[in-house]
Amino acid sequence: MTRPTDARAGRRHELLKALSELRCDAALVAHLPNVRYLTGFTGSNGILFLSPGSAILFTDPRYDLQAHEECDCRVRIVRGSTWEGVWKHVAGRCRRLAMEADRVSHEVWQETARRLGRKAKLAASRGLVEKLRRVKSTEEADAIRASARLCAEAFLETARQLRPEMSERDAAAELDYRMRRLGAEGPAFETIVAAGARAALPHARPGDAKLGRGPVLIDMGANVSGWMSDMTRMVHLGPPSRGFLRLFRAVRRAQEAALAEVRAGVPARKVDAAARRVLKAEGLAGYFTHSTGHGVGLEIHEAPRLGAKSDDVLEAGMVVTVEPGVYLAGTAGVRIEDTVLVTESGAEILTPVGKDLLVLPS
């Protein structure tokens, strides 16, 4: 069995343990964030074969130098179809091969089963690597902390420059540009800048509409060396109305209530329930149309889930978002979101930006 010599080898070692519990003697990992986690490879095409005796990354000639530079395992460059190279390798080499049934296409699954031959079995695995990824090591939490700090810095440098005549699109471009200049690979997801009634679209794409006077919802995150962060803040151009302030304060209280629940050992749904309880008291529960949060790491959405039906239990080292929101169609939307690290005693907020409504001149 490979000796864990560094973080990635240690992760592969953990995966091999999980595989032996499933009585599998090898695994194929094709979901790219999982491949990156286990090998360091950052390219857009890579499949990892892992067995107690070997770890081989299969990729194509475009990534020849890069894969050798990035990976701490063997690299096999395949001309033509990468899967073809993988199939040739696994045929006759394993008896029970685990594959990510939720990540690999039905077509690839069928062909892998065929090429394995009758003597070998393909076993549907799900979430094995994702489960390892849920709890972050100190180094991983540091990487996300750096990502969140960069996101916060870009927000603070940019938000005060927002003006009513600026379009949502241009504001988003400025935020992304700041993140890049501060050292991010890019945004963690398509940055949301939604002004006025458009903030009632929880995943609005920035458009040509001017920000105008009124509220602006900014939901942004950074991708720093593959590690994501996620934060939402509300800005207001010109003085806010009483109605808006009522909405804002309700969401803010809901977010604080949810944050107060976060701690190792707490069922994730209790965090969701805390936010919902505050909004219900304000008659706003029906306008909170998504769950309270999600895990963040090498992907912007990963385990655990912080929703009403979640069975997840928070553990120290998990990194999650806490992001209640209310959306009044045609009128306004408010969301406030932090990325936080779950600790034994509570939540460390990784997105260090004040949550008072930022009111700017209009």
Add this chain to the structure above:
Amino acid sequence: MTRPTDARAGRRHELLKALSELRCDAALVAHLPNVRYLTGFTGSNGILFLSPGSAILFTDPRYDLQAHEECDCRVRIVRGSTWEGVWKHVAGRCRRLAMEADRVSHEVWQETARRLGRKAKLAASRGLVEKLRRVKSTEEADAIRASARLCAEAFLETARQLRPEMSERDAAAELDYRMRRLGAEGPAFETIVAAGARAALPHARPGDAKLGRGPVLIDMGANVSGWMSDMTRMVHLGPPSRGFLRLFRAVRRAQEAALAEVRAGVPARKVDAAARRVLKAEGLAGYFTHSTGHGVGLEIHEAPRLGAKSDDVLEAGMVVTVEPGVYLAGTAGVRIEDTVLVTESGAEILTPVGKDLLVLPS
């Protein structure tokens, strides 16, 4: 059967024809670019159910307003798992349901088959929508032309400002920022800025390395309203060496030779062969490690493929890249790439930027 009232309805009509040829009475489409093509929906979670009698987009509450705004078909908002809503809908409703075997996970496939029940059959379809997408309508070609023009404009505005002390990362950030400010949703893919020997990594990720003196490879594309473009140009900071110029001229001649082959009716592999022939004569064939091009549209890589083993035949209305390159590990890399529209008589170059080596002061 739905009457084609506009482009999207017309596309769904074409898909229904293809389905009836497969003796299917309905289809589920889950690959997001296909969903966007058929409905207009731009969100990150949407599944289309299509039958002669109905077209329904399933999505989650986050996209309630947006989906109704964007789609010309029925919209069904599902709380909880979107697939759960789809499964409830299809159960008992179809006899032979087509699903994208190459796009849908094995897990979803298995569960869909189970929920359909014994009386109904799930049929593996592959590339039905992608096939429709290969040949672009006049409007679609116009959309890609606009995307390519914006990409070219951003390149021209930015390239002359490159300086040796700038990092690859910052140069990429400038290019992306220009594209955004000119109206792009974002880059079509992670912009490549690779200086010196790093240009020998065909898919180099921009790093902290300074550009320094020497060649810089810039591979960039825009995403304008979902339509992609793709272009590679070489810039040189300071006077180029003879060795580099020889390499550059060889690739340029290879690209021109490949472009000269592009025309409706020509097998795609002939375009690839033309580029390879030129490089072979220069003793560089072994350093051209990828295929000559690929289709471009709602995805940056789509059908057809322009490689040595491709069975595709070019048709008028296809939009493809022509991008030979040579990569000398540890030394240098050169690639030149245009996005072109295939016509009856040749290739219309959509990326209107001169291909002379752009030499800048160092």
